Amino acid sequence: LLSLLAMEEEDRDSLEEEHEFVPFRERSGWEDVVPVPQDDGPTPVVPIAYPPHFVEVMDYFRALLSKDERSERGLALSEEVIGLNAANYTAWQFRRACLYALNKDLHEELKWASQIGKENPKNYQIWHHRRALVEKTRDPAQELSFCAEMVEEDSKNYHAWSHRQWIVKEFDLWSGEVDYTETLLEKDLRNNSAWNHRFYVLTHQYPPDEAVRKAEIAFASRYIQRAPNNESAWNYLKGWVRMAESPRSYDTIQELCNGVLQEYPDCRFALSVLVDSFEGEHTKLSLEKAVEICTHMVERADVMRAKYWNHRRQNLEEKARVAP
Amino acid sequence: FGDKWGEVDTRFSYCAVHCLALLHRLTAIDVAKAVEFVMKCQNFDGGFGCTPGAETHGGQVFCCVGMLAIVGELHRVNADILGWWLAERQLPCGGLNGRPQKKEDVCYSWWVLASLCALGRDHWIDREKLKSFILSCQDTESGGFSDRPGDMADVFHTFFGIGGVFRIRGSCTT
Numbered sequence: 001l002l003s004l005l006a007m008e009e010e011d012r013d014s015l016e017e018e019h020e021f022v023p024f025r026e027r028s029g030w031e032d033v034v035p036v037p038q039d040d041g042p043t044p045v046v047p048i049a050y051p052p053h054f055v056e057v058m059d060y061f062r063a064l065l066s067k068d069e070r071s072e073r074g075l076a077l078s079e080e081v082i083g084l085n086a087a088n089y090t091a092w093q094f095r096r097a098c099l100y101a102l103n104k105d106l107h108e109e110l111k112w113a114s115q116i117g118k119e120n121p122k123n124y125q126i127w128h129h130r131r132a133l134v135e136k137t138r139d140p141a142q143e144l145s146f147c148a149e150m151v152e153e154d155s156k157n158y159h160a161w162s163h164r165q166w167i168v169k170e171f172d173l174w175s176g177e178v179d180y181t182e183t184l185l186e187k188d189l190r191n192n193s194a195w196n197h198r199f200y201v202l203t204h205q206y207p208p209d210e211a212v213r214k215a216e217i218a219f220a221s222r223y224i225q226r227a228p229n230n231e232s233a234w235n236y237l238k239g240w241v242r243m244a245e246s247p248r249s250y251d252t253i254q255e256l257c258n259g260v261l262q263e264y265p266d267c268r269f270a271l272s273v274l275v276d277s278f279e280g281e282h283t284k285l286s287l288e289k290a291v292e293i294c295t296h297m298v299e300r301a302d303v304m305r306a307k308y309w310n311h312r313r314q315n316l317e318e319k320a321r322v323a324p
Numbered sequence: 325f326g327d328k329w330g331e332v333d334t335r336f337s338y339c340a341v342h343c344l345a346l347l348h349r350l351t352a353i354d355v356a357k358a359v360e361f362v363m364k365c366q367n368f369d370g371g372f373g374c375t376p377g378a379e380t381h382g383g384q385v386f387c388c389v390g391m392l393a394i395v396g397e398l399h400r401v402n403a404d405i406l407g408w409w410l411a412e413r414q415l416p417c418g419g420l421n422g423r424p425q426k427k428e429d430v431c432y433s434w435w436v437l438a439s440l441c442a443l444g445r446d447h448w449i450d451r452e453k454l455k456s457f458i459l460s461c462q463d464t465e466s467g468g469f470s471d472r473p474g475d476m477a478d479v480f481h482t483f484f485g486i487g488g489v490f491r492i493r494g495s496c497t498t
Contacts, residue, residue: 156426162378169377190425196379199368204377231412231424239368305411308448 021053024060029073035059036066054084065094070101086116092125096132106137114146121150127159131166140171148180155184156193165200177201189223192232199239208243216240221256224269228260234269238276250281266301279316287320333374334365338387345394359397362388370405382413382422386435393442407445410436418453419472429471430461430481433488441491451492458485 024030037059040047050058061081064074078095081088099109110133117126134140144167150160168177181198184191202208202216220237224230241253254277260270271293278290294313298306337358344350364376365388371380372388385406392398413420413436419428420436433454440446461469461481468477469485 156423158374158379158381162374165375165377192424192426193379196367196373200377203368235369235409235424242368304414304416304450304453305448306450308408308411308445311448 023053024056030060033060033063036062038062057081057084061091061094065090068097070094070098072098072102074098075102075104082116086120086123087125089125089128092129096129100136106133107139109133110137110142114142117146117150118153121154121157122159124159127163131163134167140167140173143167144173151184151193155188155191158193161193161197165197168201169204174201174204185223189227190230190232192235195232195236199236213240213243217252224256224260228264228267228270231269234273238273241273241276250277250286253277268297268302271297271301275312275316279319282319282323284320284323287316287323290316291320334362334372334384334387334391335374337362338391341391341394350395355395359392359395359400362391363400366401369409370402371409379423380409382410382420382432382435382439385410386439389439389442398442401443403443403445407440407443407448410440410443411445411448414449414454418450418457420449420454427472428457430458430469430488431471431484433458434484434491437488437491446491455489455492458488461485 075098078091081091147160147164181194184194217240220233223233257270257274275290275293278286294309297309365372367380372385374384415428420432422432460473463477469482470477
């Protein structure tokens with residue numbers, strides 16, 4: 001229902017192109033099929049005003065479904081249903097059933113799926129269809145470049161990134177991925193998806209080397225120095241810092257934060273990480289410094305989240321009281 | 325959790341568990357395994373994605389937090405770390421985004437706010453500012469809400485905008 005309402009302009013236009021629609025009674029090879037109407041029950045609530053040709057296509061689709069007829073005409077019909085509503089997962093499932101039963105060339109199907117995918121970049125069903133096909137073909141050759149193409153269009157397309165993660169893991173295609181994230185970060189260092197993918201790739205063999213952790217903290221630091229108000233780079237940094245076992249090197253992180261604060265004294269990310277670092281260090285002096293920063297946050301640097309910083313401050317004040 | 329055709333996503337974990345809870349049929353599934361899967365989706369920032377390793381996303385956080393809350397396993401989540409990630413979704417305009425460096429969108433008034441409420445951390449954002457933002461997304465002609473001020477209204481964003489406003493009104497924590 002929602003997907004029907006949320007349909008793109010173009011799809012709505014094609015819905016209205018009834019003059020192109022050939023009624024089933026005029027199509028040869030469908031005479032044996034008895035259309036099955038939609039059963040909305042005796043008193044439907046908010047019934048949708050489907051256009052007549054939509055109703056007819058769906059009535060014939062339901063007929064084939066009820067017989068589980070996996071045929072050429074079934075395959076063709078699935079494409080027609082998908083054309084009317086690309087989110088109809090029943091149509092996609094039925095399509096796959098037909099493809100497999102008819103032993104169709106799945107590489108050809110992937111080409112078609114790529115075409116439709118580019119027109120509907122955020123459609124869950126199309127991405128899942130892709131994955132199902134590749135699960136069968138066991139051939140990931142086109143997949144990374146397809147994902148890259150989609151990411152080129154929309155650098156944060158969640159589906160494209162999820163698919164890439166699956167391909168990389170399923171087919172062991174890890175090499176080159178770290179460099180790929182760097183290429184993307186050079187284009188846009190605020191791309192949270194790229195940062196996430198980098199973390200994913202580097203931690204797929206858990207636990208990662210201490211050398212990797214240090215290198216990635218340095219990597220994040222370089223990007224932070226280039227653009228200190230980059231939430232993603234700071235989150236990435238925090239992820240690696242949190243992972244460390246004691247003793248941790250507080251100096252490196254504090255040096256980074258203080259460096260940023262010299263130029264941007266109200267950078268809430270640097271201040272926040274500094275609070276975490278002082279808290280971790282856990283001396284009376286460091287905890288008192290952390291308390292001071294919390295006050296700064298409440299009064300100036302992060303007023304919107306004042307209640308959070310008050311909570312943090314209370315916590316830290318308590319710790320400072322009993323600290324050595 | 326996936327649908328019977330294999331699509332796996334924490335959205336389904338939430339939908340399945342919520343439906344089963346309403347029907348008093350949670351025993352029909354292996355809750356422990358379902359929880360295990362959701363926890364595997366927890367990321368380095370304390371948040372959750374659709375599958376293990378997938379980027380933390382406001383909508384997915386809602387599904388995971390919701391699922392864990394319903395089956396009584398929310399204690400597995402570090403509420404301070406995740407609460408903070410959620411609180412950071414609030415932008416200077418008062419609206420909430422779903423991921424770092426993305427634009428505000430009224431539907432996150434639901435996904436993010438409800439998650440904060442479940443974690444008892446909804447006071448960590450400026451709720452009045454959020455309410456003003458939500459109301460600014462209302463189209464005064466049609467009455468519907470859009471994702472952000474000036475865009476076209478639709479049922480989806482109207483539902484979540486209204487949900488957000490009511491959540492703020494009946495605030496769960498002071």
